[in-house]
Amino acid sequence: KQEVTQIPAALSVPEGENLVLNCSFTDSAIYNLQWFRQDPGKGLTSLLLIQSSQREQTSGRLNASLDKSSGRSTLYIAASQPGDSATYLCAVCAGNMLTFGGGTRLMVKP
Amino acid sequence: EAQVTQNPRYLITVTGKKLTVTCSQNMNHEYMSWYRQDPGLGLRQIYYSMNVEATDKGDVPEGYKVSRKEKRNFPLILESPSPNQTSLYFCASSLREGYTEAFFGQGTRLTVV
Numbered sequence: 001k002q003e004v005t006q007i008p009a010a011l012s013v014p015e016g017e018n019l020v021l022n023c024s025f026t027d028s029a030i031y032n033l034q035w036f037r038q039d040p041g042k043g044l045t046s047l048l049l050i051q052s053s054q055r056e057q058t059s060g061r062l063n064a065s066l067d068k069s070s071g072r073s074t075l076y077i078a079a080s081q082p083g084d085s086a087t088y089l090c091a092v093c094a095g096n097m098l099t100f101g102g103g104t105r106l107m108v109k110p
Numbered sequence: 111e112a113q114v115t116q117n118p119r120y121l122i123t124v125t126g127k128k129l130t131v132t133c134s135q136n137m138n139h140e141y142m143s144w145y146r147q148d149p150g151l152g153l154r155q156i157y158y159s160m161n162v163e164a165t166d167k168g169d170v171p172e173g174y175k176v177s178r179k180e181k182r183n184f185p186l187i188l189e190s191p192s193p194n195q196t197s198l199y200f201c202a203s204s205l206r207e208g209y210t211e212a213f214f215g216q217g218t219r220l221t222v223v
Binding site: 034036041042043044045046049089091093095096097098100101102103 | 143145152153155158160166168169200202207211212213214215216217219
């Protein structure tokens with residue numbers, strides 16, 4: 001059964017820092033991997049989708065990489081801002097469902 | 111605007127009183143699913159639907175029912191809610207299963223007392 005782990009569980013950084021969030025998964029037979037952002041009490045906002053055949057995707061200050069063979073993905077956030085404070089979730093898609101990691105709770109301090 | 115809409119956003123109910131949480135998407139997506147989110151357990155899939163009249167169980171289907179009579183709607187039904195179904199529920203849709211991006215609703219916070 002697919003298991004997804006995110007490290008660290010929580011992260012607090014000063015504004016302006018570049019940071020990396022990690023996601024690992026146990027079964028490399030995936031269709032894609034998706035990164036989401038969740039604000040407290042809110043829904044999930046899709047940030048980036050990486051297909052299994054791709055190595056990375058970029059959107060603005062965000063860059064996500066995928067190494068399917070090693071079961072790892074990273075989300076790189078450049079020049080972090082207080083508005084980036086949220087929980088970041090990765091999810092792998094294999095067939096009929098998304099399997100989510102536990103999330104990284106990010107706090108960016110002004 | 112492309113979106114997944116859930117209603118209600120918040121609901122407090124009593125044990126055993128049947129309820130329905132509605133989900134609607136305006137993107138003509140084939141695939142829809144329901145998840146629940148619980149502290150320490152993360153997001154887990156309840157049911158999914160690959161198209162009209164095609165539904166199947168996810169990881170935690172006990173105590174829930176779904177139907178897909180129209181492409182845009184995928185309601186979640188709790189016939190006899192119990193306190194262990196207190197949770198944050200999300201509906202999601204994607205163009206089709208597998209390779210496409212998933213879009214989530216804003217969530218329904220359900221409390222069963």
